[in-house]
Amino acid sequence: MRRKLAAGNWKMNGKLASLEMLDSLSQSFGDAGCDIAICPPAHLILPAVERCASGAVRIGAQDCHTAEKGAFTGDISAVMLREAGADYVIVGHSERRAAYTETDADVMHKAAAAQTANLIPIVCLGESLAEREAGQALPVIRSQLKHSVPAGSTGATLVVAYEPIWAIGTGKIPTMAQIAEVHAALRQDLKTAFGAAGQDITLLYGGSVKAGNAADIFAISDVDGALVGGASLTAEDFSPIVAALSAA
Numbered sequence: 001m002r003r004k005l006a007a008g009n010w011k012m013n014g015k016l017a018s019l020e021m022l023d024s025l026s027q028s029f030g031d032a033g034c035d036i037a038i039c040p041p042a043h044l045i046l047p048a049v050e051r052c053a054s055g056a057v058r059i060g061a062q063d064c065h066t067a068e069k070g071a072f073t074g075d076i077s078a079v080m081l082r083e084a085g086a087d088y089v090i091v092g093h094s095e096r097r098a099a100y101t102e103t104d105a106d107v108m109h110k111a112a113a114a115q116t117a118n119l120i121p122i123v124c125l126g127e128s129l130a131e132r133e134a135g136q137a138l139p140v141i142r143s144q145l146k147h148s149v150p151a152g153s154t155g156a157t158l159v160v161a162y163e164p165i166w167a168i169g170t171g172k173i174p175t176m177a178q179i180a181e182v183h184a185a186l187r188q189d190l191k192t193a194f195g196a197a198g199q200d201i202t203l204l205y206g207g208s209v210k211a212g213n214a215a216d217i218f219a220i221s222d223v224d225g226a227l228v229g230g231a232s233l234t235a236e237d238f239s240p241i242v243a244a245l246s247a248a
C-alpha cells in the first residue's frame, strides 16, 4: 500500500519559536489520512521531535553525510539524525546539488546511509529550465533516478521527490500534463528497478506548491504528495496543502 506524504522543507529558515506551528498541525491533523513531515534546520530537530512526540507530525532533516562519524567538520550523519529522533532526511536537493556539487553517486550514498540508519531518504530529482527547453527533461530525470537511488529500496525505505529546479521558489509550476508525464515515467522506472516494490514507493511533486494549486496537483495519477518549501513555514499556509492531500 502506497503512503501519501505532505513534507515541508524549511531550508535555512526557522527559529525555536517557529515550532509553534507544529502544535497547530498536530491539533488539526490527529488522523490526516496521510503522513506529515516537517524538515527544519538541524538545530531544531531535537526540540521539534520532542514537541511532536504524541502527534501525527514526523520530523526530518535536510541532508546527511555518507559516513557514520569521523573528521567531517560541520557535517552530521544519518545515525546522529536518527538518534535525535528524525524519521526522514532529504537528500540530493537541487540547492545542494548546485551549491555543493553533489553528484548522483553522492546522493545515492547518502540515501543508502540514511536507510542503514533507519531513516527514510527523500531523494530529490529535477531538471533545469535549459534542460526542459531543450526537450531533455525526461532523460535527465530518469538518469538521476537510476543513479541516485539505492538498490533494494522499497515503499517502506524510500521516497522520491520530483522538483523541477525552475519551479522552486518562483511561483511557476509545470503544466499538469508535464507533471503527469514525469511521474508516470518515474513510476515505470521504479517498477523496472524494484519490481512490485516500485509500485509502493511514494512519489512527491515539489516546486511552488501552494494552497491554490495543491488539489489539482494531487489529482494527478502517481503524485502521492508534495515536498513544500515556502508554504511549509506556517500552519496557515501548510494546513490547506495537508488537507488537500488528505482529501485526494
Ligand code: 13P
Binding pocket: 009, 093, 163, 167, 168, 169, 170, 171, 206, 207, 208, 209, 227, 228, 229, 230, 231
Ligand atoms: P518552494 O515550495 O518554496 O518552491 O520550494 C520547493 C522546494 O525546494 C522544496 O524542497
